[in-house]
Amino acid sequence: MSDKPQRLETDLVHAGEPRPRIEGAVTLPIFQSSTFEFGGESEYDHIRYLRLSNTPNHQALHRKLAALEGGQAALVSASGMAAIATTLLACLDAGDHLLAQDCLYGGTHGLITGEMVRLGLSYDFIRGDDPDSWRRCLKPNTRVLYVESITNPLMQVADLEALARFAREHGLISVIDNTFPTPVNFRPLEWGFDLSVHSGTKYLNGHSDIVAGAVIGSRGHIRKIHHTANHLGGSLDSHAAFLLHRGIKTLALRVEAQNRGALRLAEFLQAHPGVARVNYPGLKDHPDHQRACRLFSGFGGMLSFELHGGTEAAERFLKALRLPVNAPSLGGVESLVTRPAATSHVGLSREERRRAGISESLIRLSVGLEAPDDLIRDLESALEAA
Ligand SMILES: *Cc1c(COP(=O)(O)O)cnc(C)c1O
Numbered sequence: 001m002s003d004k005p006q007r008l009e010t011d012l013v014h015a016g017e018p019r020p021r022i023e024g025a026v027t028l029p030i031f032q033s034s035t036f037e038f039g040g041e042s043e044y045d046h047i048r049y050l051r052l053s054n055t056p057n058h059q060a061l062h063r064k065l066a067a068l069e070g071g072q073a074a075l076v077s078a079s080g081m082a083a084i085a086t087t088l089l090a091c092l093d094a095g096d097h098l099l100a101q102d103c104l105y106g107g108t109h110g111l112i113t114g115e116m117v118r119l120g121l122s123y124d125f126i127r128g129d130d131p132d133s134w135r136r137c138l139k140p141n142t143r144v145l146y147v148e149s150i151t152n153p154l155m156q157v158a159d160l161e162a163l164a165r166f167a168r169e170h171g172l173i174s175v176i177d178n179t180f181p182t183p184v185n186f187r188p189l190e191w192g193f194d195l196s197v198h199s200g201t202k203y204l205n206g207h208s209d210i211v212a213g214a215v216i217g218s219r220g221h222i223r224k225i226h227h228t229a230n231h232l233g234g235s236l237d238s239h240a241a242f243l244l245h246r247g248i249k250t251l252a253l254r255v256e257a258q259n260r261g262a263l264r265l266a267e268f269l270q271a272h273p274g275v276a277r278v279n280y281p282g283l284k285d286h287p288d289h290q291r292a293c294r295l296f297s298g299f300g301g302m303l304s305f306e307l308h309g310g311t312e313a314a315e316r317f318l319k320a321l322r323l324p325v326n327a328p329s330l331g332g333v334e335s336l337v338t339r340p341a342a343t344s345h346v347g348l349s350r351e352e353r354r355r356a357g358i359s360e361s362l363i364r365l366s367v368g369l370e371a372p373d374d375l376i377r378d379l380e381s382a383l384e385a386a
Contacts, residue, residue, distance in 0.1 A: 008068060008184060009252045016063025018056060030242040031055040045230055050238065052230050053077075057241040064248060065214050068183040069196055073222035075229060076214045076241060080179065080199025081107045082234030083213030085115075087197055088144065090228035091173050091221075094120040097139045100146040101128050101158060103356055105177065105199075106344050112146075128158020134166050145172045149188065150180040153304045153340045153364040154357055155279045157288035160295060164192030173221070179203070179331075184255040185298040195221055202331030203301070205247035206254050210240045254333070254369060258301030261375065262367040266303050268376050274313075274383045276306040276361075302330060304340075304364040313386040314339055314361040320385035323370055323378045330366035335375060337365050 018028060033055070036048035048054055053062075058076060065074035077083040088111070092098065100112055102125040112123050124137035128147060145167040147158055160176070167174035176188045178196045182203040188196045198204055200212030213236075215225055229235065236244070259282075266280035281292035282299030292299055307313045318326050324335035328343055338344065341360045345353055350360070367375070 011064070011067045012251050013249050015067035016060045016065075018060060022056065028057065028060050028242070028245065030238050031057050032238045045227055051233055051235045053226065053235045055238055055241070057238050057245065058236065061214075061236075061241055061245055061248075064245070065216050068248075069178075069187045069216045070189050071196070071216040071222075072219040074214055074216040075222055075226050076200065076212060076236045076244065077229060078213065078234040078236050078240075079211040080197070080201055080213040081111070082229075082232075083197045083199075083215045084108055084177070085111055086229045086232050086234060087175060087195060087215050087225050088112075088116065088146070089119075089232065090225040091144050091175070091195075092116070092121055093143075095141060096121055096143040097141045098123040098144045098146060099126050099134065099137055099142055099172070100124075101126060101148055101151070103151045103154070103156070104146075104148060105152060105179075106347065108146075108177070128156065128160075128163065131159070131162060131166065134163070138170060142170070142172060145174045146177075147175075148177040148180070149186050150281065150300060150302065152180070152302070153279075153344065153362060155281055155286070155300075155302060155304060157281055157292045157295065159291065160188070160193075161191055164188075167194070168192060180300050180302055181296055181298075182251060182255050182300075184252050185259070185296045185300055189216065191295065194218065195225075200244050201329065203255060203258075204251065204331075205244045206251065206331060206333065207243070207247055208329065208332035208334065208336075210243050212236055212240055212244045255301065256298065257369055258367050259298035261369075261372040262301045262303050262365075263299060264372045265365070265367055265375060265379065268379065269303075269305050272380075272383055274308055274386060276308045278305045279303060301367040302364070303367070304362055306359050306361050307363070307383075307386055309361070309386055311341075311360045314363055317363065317382050317386035320382035321378055322382075323375055324365060324368070332366070333369045335366060335368035335370060337363060340364055 034050045062074045174193045175195045176193045179199045195217040198214045263282045270278045280303040324337040
């Protein structure tokens with residue numbers, strides 16, 4: 001048998017685990033020590049210290065995550081936003097310009113339009129499926145292209161292949177937020193992206209009990225990002241690293257069940273007379289369905305939909321649900337539901353939301369691991385109450 005296991009399911013369990021096992025422990029123990037005895041290290045980045053993300057817990061996670069997405073190296077961080085902020089700050093110098101997709105995760109949107117502008121960086125937003133807009137917005141000082149594999153909350157899939165190719169042609173570092181598909185459904189480095197970032201809070205950990213982040217890419221890029229991370233300080237605590245590591249081992253089982261559950265729920269909702277519209281890339285009439293089929297091995301556990309009755313009906317529906325919890329975040333074992341106009345996108349004006357295609361009654365659902373039949377029964381009775 002060669003060194004590298006062939007299948008992702010096997011890598012989830014075995015890749016990156018210390019060999020020989022530490023004290024024979026089958027499960028990597030938690031190294032809850034902020035500092036480690038000096039061993040003659042000659043560089044600051046190599047001193048063994050928890051903030052420098054080099055404990056055995058960190059190193060095992062780095063090797064495992066790199067293997068899962070076919071990267072040479074990886075770095076975990078204190079949150080998804082720590083991974084995104086550290087990656088962008090490591091890749092951009094003052095005066096540089098960034099091209100970013102126009103419908104980003106709220107925290108990333110705030111980071112780019114607020115903090116980064118304050119530091120002398122500039123940006124343009126581009127549409128994910130409009131190559132003319134990419135060319136029009138390109139500047140001599142453009143350094144980075146930043147996109148998301150599946151957008152939130154409308155579940156659109158940009159022309160990711162063309163975006164990666166465009167970045168390569170113009171010498172840009174391409175960064176993609178791969179939180180929604182996870183490596184089970186999509187491996188961006190195989191499609192030409194330079195760096196893949198994750199909110200490990202969501203599917204990678206999968207149990208709604210920590211915040212964590214990760215970035216995966218080439219040895220050279222990760223070395224630079226790791227160096228910046230050591231100064232910015234957003235490192236992952238050992239205990240959270242242990243929980244993330246434990247969660248990752250069951251990623252394929254969870255994501256495959258969530259793929260199946262979300263497709264069943266999307267089909268049920270689409271057929272229901274009280275539902276005006278369903279956004280799920282696995283539905284045949286989703287505008288990006290063909291593209292999603294080519295890129296992804298599953299369509300993910302996230303969907304959104306609109307009710308006919310507007311905001312009041314949406315609120316009545318949310319109150320009547322018994323199983324999904326009305327809470328932000330996603331990717332856990334329990335289904336979570338939110339109304340983006342009232343939560344994740346409340347910072348936008350009604351007009352900005354309208355232009356982004358986010359209606360007041362839109363409901364977003366993160367499908368958990370409950371039996372799909374039970375979820376469907378619950379949705380059905382909540383739709384009657386709406
Ligand atoms: C949650 C999320 C983030 C931010 O991650 P945190 O772990 O909350 O910092 C970034 N991108 C996407 C797509 C997310 O869903």
